[in-house]
Amino acid sequence: MTSNSIKYYLIDGVYRWCKKYDLTAHILVDTSQDGVLVPTEFIEDNRVVLNISDEATIELKLDEEAVDFMTNFNHRVTKVCVPIESILAIYAYENGEGITFGDEDGDGENSFCFPEADIDVCDSDNDTIADVIKLKKPVLTLLK
Numbered sequence: 001m002t003s004n005s006i007k008y009y010l011i012d013g014v015y016r017w018c019k020k021y022d023l024t025a026h027i028l029v030d031t032s033q034d035g036v037l038v039p040t041e042f043i044e045d046n047r048v049v050l051n052i053s054d055e056a057t058i059e060l061k062l063d064e065e066a067v068d069f070m071t072n073f074n075h076r077v078t079k080v081c082v083p084i085e086s087i088l089a090i091y092a093y094e095n096g097e098g099i100t101f102g103d104e105d106g107d108g109e110n111s112f113c114f115p116e117a118d119i120d121v122c123d124s125d126n127d128t129i130a131d132v133i134k135l136k137k138p139v140l141t142l143l144k
Contacts, residue, residue, distance in 0.1 A: 005064060008063070008084050011090050015090065023093065024094060025093075027067065028088040028100075029048050032046040038050065051071075052067065067082045068082075
């Protein structure tokens, strides 16, 4: 069993829950991890939020190794690859409910649910483009 096997199933579960209830699934990604392929202009403090809903992605593939898809960044189709170990959180954009994964370095702050999270949402010029955020535990803040 790989160390990411339970993490994949938790991510997949929240993703499916979002789809079932017509919510928009977003993932928070640690871009300092090896294998992360995202446009660098959207990275802030080694983090980026990506919209992984059907409306924002083409050919989404979610498996035990990575989340892969094509999407539109600034009117340019871009390949995105996010290894499972680089995902810090998955949540519904509309209500902030989801799962966050704490440091795996053993700092004791593994937090798995953040219902009623305080998420400040900025207006975006393009809903298919993920807004960049800073993670301030336990609050997520979206930046433009």
